[in-house]
Amino acid sequence: xxxxxxxxxxxxxxxxxxxxxxxxxxxxxxxxxxxxxxxxxxxxxxxxxxxxxxxxxxxxxxxxxxxxxxxxxxxxxxxxxxxxxxxxxxxxxxxxxxxxxxxxxxxxxxxxxxxxxxxxxxxxxxxxxxxxxxxxxxxxxxxxxxxxxxxxxxxxxxxxxxxxxxxxxxxxxxxxxxxxxxxxxxxxxxxxxxxxxxxxxxxxxxxxxxxxxxxxxxxxxxxxxxxxxxxxxxxxxxxxxxxxxxxxxxxxxxxxxxxxxxxxxxxxxxxxxxxxxxxxxxxxxxxxxxxxxxxxxxxxxxxxxxxxxxxxxxxxxxxxxxxxxxxxxxxxxxxxxxxxxxxxxxxxxxxxxxxxxxxxxxxxxxxxxxxxxxxxxxxxxxxxxxxxxxxxxxxxxxxxxxxxxxxxxxxxxxx
RNA sequence: GUGGGCGUAGCUCAAAUGGUUAGAGUGCCGGGUUGUGGCCCCGGAGGUCGAGGGUUCAAGUCCCUUCGCUCACCCCA
Numbered sequence: 033x034x035x036x037x038x039x040x041x042x043x044x045x046x047x048x049x050x051x052x053x054x055x056x057x058x059x060x061x062x063x064x065x066x067x068x069x070x071x072x073x074x075x076x077x078x079x080x081x082x083x084x085x086x087x088x089x090x091x092x093x094x095x096x097x098x099x100x101x102x103x104x105x106x107x108x109x110x111x112x113x114x115x116x117x118x119x120x121x122x123x124x125x126x127x128x129x130x131x132x133x134x135x136x137x138x139x140x141x142x143x144x145x146x147x148x149x150x151x152x153x154x155x156x157x158x159x160x161x162x163x164x165x166x167x168x169x170x171x172x173x174x175x176x177x178x179x180x181x182x183x184x185x186x187x188x189x190x191x192x193x194x195x196x197x198x199x200x201x202x203x204x205x206x207x208x209x210x211x212x213x214x215x216x217x218x219x220x221x222x223x224x225x226x227x228x229x230x231x232x233x234x235x236x237x238x239x240x241x242x243x244x245x246x247x248x249x250x251x252x253x254x255x256x257x258x259x260x261x262x263x264x265x266x267x268x269x270x271x272x273x274x275x276x277x278x279x280x281x282x283x284x285x286x287x288x289x290x291x292x293x294x295x296x297x298x299x300x301x302x303x304x305x306x307x308x309x310x311x312x313x314x315x316x317x318x319x320x321x322x323x324x325x326x327x328x329x330x331x332x333x334x335x336x337x338x339x340x341x342x343x344x345x346x347x348x349x350x351x352x353x354x355x356x357x358x359x360x361x362x363x364x365x366x367x368x369x370x371x372x373x374x375x376x377x378x379x380x381x382x383x384x385x386x387x388x389x390x391x392x393x394x395x396x397x398x399x400x401x402x403x404x405x406x407x408x409x410x411x412x413x414x415x416x417x418x419x420x421x422x423x424x425x426x427x428x429x430x431x432x433x434x435x436x437x438x439x440x441x442x443x444x445x446x447x
Numbered sequence: 448g449u450g451g452g453c454g455u456a457g458c459u460c461a462a463a464u465g466g467u468u469a470g471a472g473u474g475c476c477g478g479g480u481u482g483u484g485g486c487c488c489c490g491g492a493g494g495u496c497g498a499g500g501g502u503u504c505a506a507g508u509c510c511c512u513u514c515g516c517u518c519a520c521c522c523c524a
Contacts (some may be wrong), residue, residue: 096448337524
């Protein structure tokens with residue numbers, strides 16, 4: 033087998049799976065509509081600069097996971113590793129902030145990260161991305177989380193674990209950052225090599241380490257909530273009050289940090305057990321300085337991304353099959369075949385799902401095919417039936433059969 | 448980037464210590480049976496045993512190399 037295969041980590045979504053995706057998308061879009069979100073399509077290719085500025089140039093994503101190349105010797109371009117940067121770029125580029133004070137957007141599409149593929153992790157994967165731009169109020173945070181949980185409920189998932197935290201603003205985070213460095217300095221040598229490196233570049237991410245010995249050290253580390261400024265503390269408390277108002281359970285996880293540098297204040301994550309370290313189905317948070325950093329006005333924002341493949345893997349048990357055809361036409365002989373071909377397509381134009389076999393095989397073979405397709409009815413056409421302008425219509429459920437006129441077939445079919 | 452597992456038919460897998468023309472189930476194609484289909488029966492097509500090299504009279508099996516897949520670490524959604 034020396035055939036050309038798909039690129040490593042890039043997956044084909046086969047028809048049955050695509051159908052399941054579509055079902056979930058429909059539900060998701062319905063929820064977004066209820067909450068006043070509008071869809072935006074942005075390109076999958078952007079100037080590299082957008083991501084180094086947005087995500088942060090010391091993050092793993094930017095450092096070693098992006099698909100970056102030169103466009104025929106011109107600009108450095110990158111296949112987007114996440115959607116927020118692109119959406120904000122579009123928001124700024126089209127001055128969408130001047131249309132209304134608050135803009136609610138969603139987008140669904142592929143992202144690209146060159147990591148080693150694994151269960152629940154692909155190099156091309158899909159995200160459902162949601163952004164609220166222009167709302168600083170804690171209500172916006174709570175509302176977004178409410179919608180998220182509602183969304184999961186609507187697709188049939190409940191009792192998932194919601195973690196929330198606040199990362200503070202750049203000012204108070206700087207103070208906390210130093211506290212962490214001070215705290216870990218003494219135990220520096222006991223940290224794993226990765227964390228030793230992180231301590232210099234991005235000390236908060238040491239909290240994310242799965243290494244047991246690092247975790248033990250971190251247990252006694254200071255909590256960020258003890259160091260955030262009055263404004264951030266107040267904001268976060270209001271978010272929590274709102275969540276309580278909705279009766280929404282959550283874990284306060286002061287060790288949760290995010291892998292993208294742009295996050296500020298409220299962050300949240302939905303995880304599911306038994307998914308190893310690929311357990312984050314949703315990640316999100318506030319990014320109040322990002323629009324400004326990308327060259328736009330100083331407008332606050334908050335959003336989240338759902339890992340589509342991970343979401344779908346949780347739904348595996350309750351997937352419906354694509355709808356079967358309503359009618360299968362089995363034709364015998366070339367004359368009947370020709371008539372069936374015409375009839376088949378005429379009915380399709382009238383909005384009925386019809387299938388037939390063009391190969392002109394034996395009746396048995398065609399009946400087998402009809403049965404396999406799961407069609408509700410089968411119409412049997414022979415030369416004799418064509419002459420008479422009628423056909424044998426069989427109800428596949430009851431096995432009852434009757435002769436029906438071809439020009440009025442539709443009225444005999446109960447869809 | 449690091450580590451483990453696995454590559455035999457479209458799919459799921461067999462083939463004891465190396466030993467004749469590499470098998471089964473399922474799916475596909477055809478035929479028989481049947482109340483024109485489901486169940487059952489018969490037949491057919493489909494494999495360079497991932498690739499390359501080595502050991503041997505003899506390699507799917509042993510050794511080396513390589514490629515691919517997969518799982519975990521890492522990271523993230």
